[in-house]
Amino acid sequence: MGSIEQKRTVTYTDISNLRQLLSNTQAEIRAPTDPNYSKLIDRWSKAAEKPAGVAIAPTCSEEVGIAVKYATENGLDLAVRGGGHSTAGASSTDGGILIDLQSRMRNVTVDEEKQQLHIQGGALWSDVDDAAWAKGLATVGGTVADTGVGGLTLGGGYGVLSGTRGLVIDNTREFTVVLANGDIQRANKGENSDLFWALNGAGQNFGVTTEFVLQAYPQAEVYLGTMLFPATSEIITKLVDALNDLYKVYSTPNGPATKSEGRAMSLVGFAKPPPAEGKTMVLMNAVFDGPQSEGEKLFQPFFDIGPAVNEMRMAPYPTANKLVPAMYGMRSSMKGAAYMMPLRTNFVMDIQSKYDAFIESCEDAAPSVVAWELYDPCKVAQSEEGSFANRGYHFNSLVMPMWSKPENDRRCRQFARDLSDMFKKEIQSHGYQASGGVEGGASVRGRQGAVMLYGNYDQYDELSKDIFGDSYPKLQKLKGQYDPHNMFNKLFAIQPEGATAQL
Ligand SMILES: Cc1cc2nc3c(=O)[nH]c(=O)nc-3n(C[C@H](O)[C@H](O)[C@H](O)COP(=O)(O)OP(=O)(O)OC[C@H]3O[C@@H](n4cnc5c(N)ncnc54)[C@H](O)[C@@H]3O)c2cc1C
Structure with missing residues (x-):
């Protein structure tokens, strides 16, 4: 493996290419001068906002895949926004492509038979709490309802029910992920189990999770x-x-x-x-x-x-x-x-x-x-x-x-x-x-x-290395496999095994 190149910012040509690639889809594409652009780049903390070169609000995994593939093939900086609560700006990009999941991918459906929640990658915990409660269920989730399922889950996730149900990641059953090459994969204990392991704790580094499946439990007042x-x-x-x-x-x-x-x-x-x-x-x-x-x-x-x-x-x-x-x-x-x-x-x-x-x-x-x-x-x-x-x-x-x-x-x-x-x-x-x-x-x-x-x-x-501790070497190996060009690098970036760039 060679070195990891510096990512570049978006040009007018990139914006027009992306408009073309996404023209037959439902995705919303906003350049800095377009209406609604500022809504896509706003963040829970004003100090975490950055001016994306282009902001895309997709509606499904396929649309996410088109944008991610384009970013990877063209060496563009890429950021993904879930609930937008990172105070470090980890869901923002200065001049790159922003994929905003929160705007149009917040759906939650409840599988009552399995007591499982199917949650789109941009949902907030209020979406999850309300949908589950309507069926007499709950799962471990953020203690402030407007935080995002995405970042909170992919980094571990403590919640009110952690004392009896553990972390959010102790309750994940499956992820649907768009990888750096644009492929859409499922990860669970039986399928892509290494990726499932990596997503449960270091998930921001491995792709865009477009759906989480979480176990829920009967819940009273x-x-x-x-x-x-x-x-x-x-x-x-x-x-x-x-x-x-x-x-x-x-x-x-x-x-x-x-x-x-x-x-x-x-x-x-x-x-x-x-x-x-x-x-x-x-x-x-x-x-x-x-x-x-x-x-x-x-x-x-x-x-x-x-x-x-x-x-x-x-x-x-x-x-x-x-x-x-x-x-x-x-x-x-x-x-x-x-x-x-x-x-x-x-x-x-x-x-x-x-x-x-x-x-x-x-x-x-x-x-x-x-x-x-x-x-x-x-x-x-x-x-x-x-x-x-x-x-x-x-x-x-x-x-x-x-x-x-x-x-x-x-x-x-x-x-x-x-x-x-x-x-x-x-x-x-x-x-x-x-x-x-x-x-x-x-x-x-x-x-x-x-x-x-x-x-x-x-x-x-x-x-x-401090954050991932003993998991770090295995994460590096998997990073080399799933994201060798380190496209997903905004929060505790993992240096892919064999790469030479200092992250
Ligand atoms: C007010 C407040 C309350 C909080 N309460 C809790 C709490 O109760 N328990 C707890 O454990 N933590 C809590 N946190 C911390 C929280 O876990 C982090 O701030 C987390 O990053 C928020 O996730 P988000 O999706 O809202 O953030 P974002 O800023 O959207 O994302 C954070 C990171 O996750 C990535 N990301 C988000 N969604 C996806 C996705 N679908 N696929 C791939 N990457 C994604 C982003 O790219 C970014 O790197 C709290 C934070 C705040 C500000």
């Missing part, structure tokens, strides 16, 4: 809501104790477990929500997959602390993924880091002081949040599915600055890096070390080589 607590040291101490009790992993005769046996999930963090008039509050979104009486018992220690706002109630399952508002159209960045239970009160308070100091110095960033995600990690840790390299008994934290003015881009991203580094140092106090993020950086692993980095949250600084 859940007990859920938001609680808000004043962020005093006394309250934080009590909250940390209650969280440690609810999410501590302990040994049972049947293996590791948490108190709720996987049925409780919480997102807890510092924020400045509107009713708090600029004050920092501890925000807790909680979901219990079970009846109200059991949920109340589990969350009683939190009620006893005295939340200023308590909206816990029974609700249809899709509401669980609407507790966090969509917040479309701000500038945003995202940086995660792993952490272990038990939480340390002093560490949580250190994070609060840094959060407060940052917002005081940059009012534009007041909507920013720092959050601890609390799922029962046992099911995720115990599965062996896919190339995903972050399975373990650890949890994910998330630092998400949100702001409006482009001149604050650098300092807001630096805030995310600084806090993520604090989490990484904290995890060392538990005898672990997250991957370094720089060549030669320390890379001590969690359970069975877990990288302790979630690629869908760590979209800058980290290296592909």
Whole structure:
């Protein structure tokens, strides 16, 4: 194999060739001066938008195939948009071909007999939740309903039901993928099983997934809501104790477990929500997959602390993924880091002081949040599915600055890096070390080589080898087979085996 050439940008001739090639199809093709072009390139984070040379909104795999084949044969830069939530710009291209799946490929159909969901590559989780719920079903999916199925699934996917059902990729049954040469392939455990393995965790690197088939399960209403607590040291101490009790992993005769046996999930963090008039509050979104009486018992220690706002109630399952508002159209960045239970009160308070100091110095960033995600990690840790390299008994934290003015881009991203580094140092106090993020950086692993980095949250600084860990060599081999010219290179690019270009 030779070297990988630099991809080029689109010319007028390319646009006219593509119009010609797609002329007898339903695909929408938009040059920068065309109406609707700006809608195709807009992103959840304004900071992630880039001016594509041409934007194509296909309606089926065949149309995707024509565009991908043209990009590969002509060495053009290529980006694929699912739900558009990558804050690193991984679904955008500066001057290349953009394939926008979200505009016209969002259909979800339910196979009631098999309890499986057939989901087009541009669907949002709200599409999936609503279609499944209409048939009394649900599957693991994003906790913010307007995120895309595409990126979230192909990178692993944590959701409200992860405690009992694992990651999204523990529930994928089949992918339909358009490969770099334009071919349409199916991948499942029996057919193209290596590709199936690669797509389950490193999927953005192997093609355009035009259909996902996910297993779903019978689902009843859940007990859920938001609680808000004043962020005093006394309250934080009590909250940390209650969280440690609810999410501590302990040994049972049947293996590791948490108190709720996987049925409780919480997102807890510092924020400045509107009713708090600029004050920092501890925000807790909680979901219990079970009846109200059991949920109340589990969350009683939190009620006893005295939340200023308590909206816990029974609700249809899709509401669980609407507790966090969509917040479309701000500038945003995202940086995660792993952490272990038990939480340390002093560490949580250190994070609060840094959060407060940052917002005081940059009012534009007041909507920013720092959050601890609390799922029962046992099911995720115990599965062996896919190339995903972050399975373990650890949890994910998330630092998400949100702001409006482009001149604050650098300092807001630096805030995310600084806090993520604090989490990484904290995890060392538990005898672990997250991957370094720089060549030669320390890379001590969690359970069975877990990288302790979630690629869908760590979209800058980290290296592909850090994210894919022990799966990386096999991924390189498969990359050489399925995408030797590295067309799919926007998120933790994998250097194809034998290629000489430095990615
Ligand atoms: C508000 C918010 C909430 C989040 N909540 C969660 C959560 O609950 N759980 C979780 O695990 N993660 C969560 N994430 C992280 C999320 O997994 C990533 O941001 C993910 O990239 C979003 O996927 P998308 O399709 O919306 O993004 P996009 O920006 O469209 O795509 C991201 C990457 O995936 C590729 N891609 C997308 N669709 C396809 C496809 N069909 N075929 C091939 N490649 C594709 C793109 O090319 C790009 O490289 C959240 C992120 C945000 C911003």
